[in-house]
Amino acid sequence: MTLTPPQTSRTSALSPSVLAAVVVTLLAWSSAFIVIRGVAPHFGGGSLALARLAVGSVVLSFLLIGHRWVRPTLREWVLIAAFGIAWFAVYNVALNLAEHSLDAGTAAMLVNIGPILIALGAGIFLGDGIPKWLAIGAGVAFVGVVLIGISSGITGFGDGSGVAWALVAAVTYAIGVLCQKPALKRIPARQVTFLGCAIGAVCCLPFAGELVSDLAGAPASSIVGAVYLGVVPTAFAFSTWAYALSTMSAGSLAVTTYIVPALVVIEGLLVFREVPAPLAIVGGVVCLVGVGLSRRRPTITVGT
Template sequence: MPTSPSLPLVTRPAGPTPAVIVAIVVTVLAWASAFIVIRGTAPSFEGGALALARLVVGAALLSLLLIGKRWVAPTGREWLLIAGFGVVWFGGYNVALNIAEKTLDAGTTAMIVNIGPILIALGAGVFLREGIPKWLAIGAGVAFLGVVLIGIGTSGEGLGDGSGVVWALVAAVTYAAGVLMQKPALKRLPAAQVTWLGCVIGLVACLPFAGQLVTDLQTASPAAIAGAVYLGAVPTALAFSTWAYALARMPAGQLGVTTYIVPPLAIVLGLLVFGEIPAGAAIVGGAICLVGVALSRRRPAARVPG
């Protein structure tokens, strides 16, 4: 009696575990709150000084996570990746973000920074030789138009000379570059170790701002100082730890998509706390950026053999 050919089993890739989902939620909420707290402390601290204060607190708290943990010696290549990740993301990103929010509201800044996932995908295509699919190129172009519209909208509202938009773009680029360097380092090294090293290296890179930090602390209000401590404890020590935990267990592109919720949260929190809302053109531009990011995630339809 002939037997029918067995059909191949189709397995779906396992989704994130509950622990990874919790880590993602914590990261998103903490990073959304960071835009608000930075906006609130901006009048009391210069951009570099606030970054240094944040990293001092973050490094101290992150060091506690290493107690009792086995140290894994990085290779030369891993040291280069961690050093680049620390200087670019912990250092450069924080300084650029703080300066951007001197003139931009929290929601507008968050919308610009949120083009980071596209930049991550483009960077992976160029530097990791993963290629640049058609939809990625289309999405990047659409997102760029959105950023231009945000710049026009903020200029129309009299928010400075547009330098805030430039600094927010710098923050987006350094965020993407940091992820691209962090991901390979997490293949072998513990997430807590990589995060702590990156934070310490970023702190060292920001030491030139120590004099300004001392000056700012002398005049800052207790609320502003508390805000700087919060930035080091929650969006830095906690959120970068949960981010690294999730990044070590899922693709960078998929994890980057989870940050789409940060700009809407930042806009709502900015409205509730400061009564600020981005200019109409900036909101439209932010929506176009999100459309661009969504387009960049499209994949060509699979061909069905006939």
């Protein structure tokens, strides 16, 4: 006969505050794809990342007022530095560059293979192993990425910079989550988020000259968009994400981001009248199916 895994493995119901944090995070992050696409004509990938992270760092510093500072250990500093470099600096630059040539919906679908990469990373680096369904899901998701690449005009291994940058964003998103989770065991979520954002901003300082030039030529609406990216999707949404991550497993929380590509596609249609190519949508669905398969748990079969 076939038995399902014990009920003790089930996830307990989310508290209202954690559920609210997850909802705020998803809505804010979906809006980020739209705003990035909107301001892309007026900001380079690096300059927009610096503007976003500088604003985010200032806002996050105010959120620390009145709260106790916990001194990180050397190991925690390494984790926080890796989190800041990967998810704040490299991720933001890569995503901004990706949306110079990809519509927001396609970029979101590619970035959201992150949960599979998180699971693979946990299996390789945290000793969790790579179960059969994780390997199958990763393979299916790879097929989805290939379909999106073909839809974006890639021939063989030709120029596909937008897809390549989106994949870089997905990888650094996964690295960031894997480094952030253990840092949250002892360090408050708001402190980890502030330090990560500040480290990311410092890493983007080489783009300061480009930012000054872009600000001089950008319309007011695009400057407001850059500020919005720093305040809402960065300072507020990363804070709500960190709060939720401190109470949930990285895999369980990452799964909630499945809804982001659908939100972005709808918002892109409403704002820009942009719709991903049909093959890109098929590829995105295949990616999500792959992510879903990777989360499947094997049944336990015993003899009768």
